[in-house]
Amino acid sequence: MGAAGSKLEKALGDQFPEGERYFGFENFGNTCYCNSVLQALYFCVPFREQLLEYYTSNKSVADAEENLMTCLADLFSQISSQKKKTGVIAPKRFVQRLKKQNELFRSYMHQDAHEFLNYLLNEVVDILEKEAKATKTEHETSSSSSPEKIANGLKVPQANGVVHKEPIVTWVHNIFQGILTNETRCLRCETVTARDETFLDLSLDIEQNSSITSCLKNFSSTETLHAEDKFFCDKCCSLQEAQKRMKIKKPPHILVIHLKRFKYIEQLGRYKKLSYRVVFPLELKLSNTVEPYADVEYSLFAVVVHVGSGPNHGHYVSLVKSHNHWLFFDDENVEMIEESAVQTFFGSSQEYSSNTDHGYILFYESLGPAK
Structure with missing residues (x-):
């Protein structure tokens, strides 16, 4: 990416953000699904900062016990500590570890970027939870003579000799986790x-010629449960007709939205890609929330794009907003794009x-403080 890298540096000139690095990723044969998601996560600043902090404080352990999280932290550390501002990095160690751990990603077939993101975040959560439990056990052992027990690093008073365990909340939860509430009203x-x-x-x-706002409204629309789908009401002690709806009780700090572009068509007996035009705004206001989070506002900072006409082949690239500039990441290549170019990825208004x-x-x- 020598020429492309210098072109990017030239395009940004003295506006190149202090201490920031823009590196493309080498593709190891259909690993674009991985590269595009990793770029989005690298430019998810709270995630990057927490991972690098974890890497710094666990470096000696990381060398001894390799896992997917230590490989990811090592990759992020490699990027952030580069002397050059732009270039190409081979995420070889991370990809090797991913394939070793999960056979789903071993083949050279086209993979699903959303499946990969789900797997990666859950894997990081699992690792952090195991470490928190191990730390908790050490604390409990060292303070077993105390009348109070330690639970997940927090002292929890005992009631009648029973320790009330608090659920483990990791920094991944603090960044990405939201709460939905499923409300069912007996009619x-x-x-x-x-x-x-x-x-x-x-x-x-998703639907043709729609927007994220309308998709969210549909997600939270009221559904009537009747006939065979009646709801068992505890108060009536019987099956009753009811109305059900899903609302966002607590929105996350980082909201990740996955558009269901791959739909199983029974008549065809296979999945089909929906090329629908779905407008995703640069600034999003969530309206389907409960108090006190009404009208919480969000700003778009990354988009993973699927390129191709079908679900089993194609390519993934990502668009990233960094320090008020939009960048286009396509494996090894990184280039600057205008903000207006983002709308070219909304989809097609015609079927063909x-x-x-x-x-x-x-x-x-x-955009608001995390609550």
Whole structure:
């Protein structure tokens, strides 16, 4: 990327952000799904900062015990410590570890970037939780004579000799996790039953010529449960017709939205790519939230794009906003693009179009303080 790198440096000139690095990733045979997601995560500043902090404080352990997280931290550290401002890095150690751990990613077939992102974040959570549990066990052992027990690094008073365990909350949860509330209202007695569930990303159904706002409204639209789908109401002690809807109870600091562009078509007996035009705004206001998070605002900072007409072949690239500049990452190549170019990745307004570059995973950062 010598010429391309110098071109990027020239384009940014004295506006090149102090201490920032823009490096393309080498492709090891259909690893673009991995490269595009890693670029989005690298420019997710809170994630990068936490991972580099983890790397610095666990470097001696990382050398002894390699896992997917230490390989990722090592890669991020390599990028951030480069003397050059631009260039190409081979994420070889990370890709080797990924293939070793998960056979799904071993073949040279086209992989799904969303599946990879899900796997990676859950893997990092698992590693952090195991480490937190190990630390907790050490604390408990060292303070077993104390009348209070340590749970996940926090002292939790015992009630009748029972220790109330707090769920482990990692920094991945603090960055990406939101809470959905599933509200079901019995149409006979009007009782509302609410069930909460956590999420690290939102998968949205899409329609032609729509927007993220309308997709979110559909996600939270009211559904009537009747006939065979009746709801068992605890108050009525019987099956009743009910209305159900999903709302965002607590929005995450980083909102990851996955557009369901690959749909199984029964008549065809296979998956088909939906090239629908779905407008994703640079600034997004969430309206389907509960108080006190009404109208929380987000700013788009990364998009993983699927290039191609079908689900089993194609390519992935990413668009990233860094220090108010938009960059286009395509494996080894990195170039600057105008903000207005982002809308060329909304999708096609006609079913048959030569445009095959469509936004697939969107990364939004909350503009307000994390609550």
